[in-house]
Amino acid sequence: xxxxxxxxxxxxxxxxxxxxxxxxxxxxxxxxxxxxxxxxxxxxxxxxxxxxxxxxxxxxxxxxxxxxxxxxxxxxxxxxxxxxxxxxxxxxxxxxxxxxxxxxxxxxxxxxxxxxxxxxxxxxxxxxxxxxxxxxxx
Numbered sequence: 001x002x003x004x005x006x007x008x009x010x011x012x013x014x015x016x017x018x019x020x021x022x023x024x025x026x027x028x029x030x031x032x033x034x035x036x037x038x039x040x041x042x043x044x045x046x047x048x049x050x051x052x053x054x055x056x057x058x059x060x061x062x063x064x065x066x067x068x069x070x071x072x073x074x075x076x077x078x079x080x081x082x083x084x085x086x087x088x089x090x091x092x093x094x095x096x097x098x099x100x101x102x103x104x105x106x107x108x109x110x111x112x113x114x115x116x117x118x119x120x121x122x123x124x125x126x127x128x129x130x131x132x133x134x135x136x137x138x
Contacts, residue, residue: 025079027110029054029126038067038112042074050074052114054126067124067131068114082111082123082136090120092138105134113137 029036034057043049052068088104089095095103107125113136115121121137 023079025081025112027081027112029109029111030056031109032057034058038079040074040077040079040114048072048074050077052079052124054131065131073116076116076119077114078117080113080121082107082113082125084109084111087123087125087134087136089135090138100130100132102132102134105132 023040025038026035027038028034029038036057037055039053039055041051041053043051049069049071051066052070054065054067056063056065084107086104086106089102097103105123105125105127107127109126111123111125113121113123115137120135122133123136124131124133
């Protein structure tokens with residue numbers, strides 16, 4: 001599980017002042033009226049590896065899903081709720097189609113942003129049974 005010291009100290013202190021944890025975000029990802037949680041989890045084996053896990057609240061318990069796994073700097077990352085709405089790829093660079101990556105997406109349910117503190121971020125959403133994302137902030 002993530003712990004606060006997994007984040008850079010200055011990022012952790014700023015998040016604390018705002019009353020939040022940058023390694024978790026709570027929202028209703030699937031529209032069932034139950035609050036789900038997304039966790040940013042560092043690898044116990046490799047300092048440059050992390051996993052994004054969605055814990056979907058079900059009436060009979062929780063269902064865990066790995067949304068993404070990456071090899072990059074972890075200490076400067078944060079999670080935030082992305083409210084339902086229209087998300088469009090940033091104009092700062094050309095869109096490159098990849099599996100699960102969309103140029104624009106309108107979500108009826110909340111999703112989450114993952115990105116660098118005060119930097120670029122991708123907005124992730126559950127679309128039926130698959131996870132999609134839009135690079136919406138740069």
